[in-house]
Amino acid sequence: MKRAALLLLLIALLGAGLLALLQHFAAPRIEQQRQAAAERALLDLLPAGSHDNRPLQQPIALPAGGLLGNGRAEQGYLASLNGRPSAVLLPVSARGYEGPIQLLVAITPDGRLLASKVLQQQETPGLADLLAAERADWLRSFDQRALHDEWSLRADGGRIDQIAGATVTSRAVTDALQRALRFFDAEREQLLEARP
């Protein structure tokens, strides 16, 4: 009995050690892959033909904290068509039910939400998982909204459906979208300023 317990302990330790080692060596490459995927995913917010520059080559430095609530300094991007700005991409963070939610928001020069998507989240799978198709549709329902439109959820007496069973997540997301629009309003000149 004792021998069996020792053997099991040995297996557990070996397994944990192996995983820690692999994780240690793989981490940089994994982070690289994650970033590459995020970059690929970034640009599909913009409708085809809406920009002719390469937004990723012109990052706009955004400080941590503030209205966007990002944990660290992030980068926004400016998309332009024929030299005129067509959209600004802003990363924004929200505090979800299970952990931080990172969103990317595309805003038109006149302050409307063009599109938004979730970059990272840990919400409950099957219930509030924001990457599932149904929830992506819910997120899409906010497209074309501006700050002066209706934003409050039914749970808060408003007219917008929240995700069933995930009011905290819904509130966090709508709040983050509004913060991004407010940030854009406040920093409009700087964000849209022409760049060589």
Place this chain on the structure above:
Amino acid sequence: MKRGLQVLTLAPLIGCTDLLIKALSIGLAGLLLIPLCALLLAPLRARLSGNGLVLAALLIGATLASCAELALQLFSAELANALALFLPLLALPCLAQTLDKDSNIRRAAQAGLLFALTALAMGVLREVLGHGSLFAHADWLLGPSATGWHWNASLPLLTHSAGGFILLGLILALLCHFNQDDAR
């Protein structure tokens, strides 16, 4: 009983074979992982029994599944994300091996092959009939030059888990029909 166990090990497939690229990845993971687990479990059988062996299999299975997850993250973040929920379920086939008294590496290799082939069949059928495409998102694994085929006709039921369940049932029924003495 044994056949029932083998069927149970196919459970991870229901959730993640709606695209061929996902099915291929999890099939490949199962093909490697199931025999490897049997290989590691073989020397432990003499020293452990009963619950001890089950616990050992669980530890080994979980470790191997985590390794597979890490390896997948190395190749493609998108694919790893898509399979994140289902790779840990690969510990299930490893666990099933402990309940099978006369399990050996050859049988485990067969189980792995069965797992991979079922994944492939379900992946192809569900993507072709469900999404109306084939090899969509191949760029996740093969780089941006890889594109799949798309057309419009589709049966969305098959893209959901329920459709996967029905399809798996149909495939198993078909196998039983053509292989009646083996099926019991």
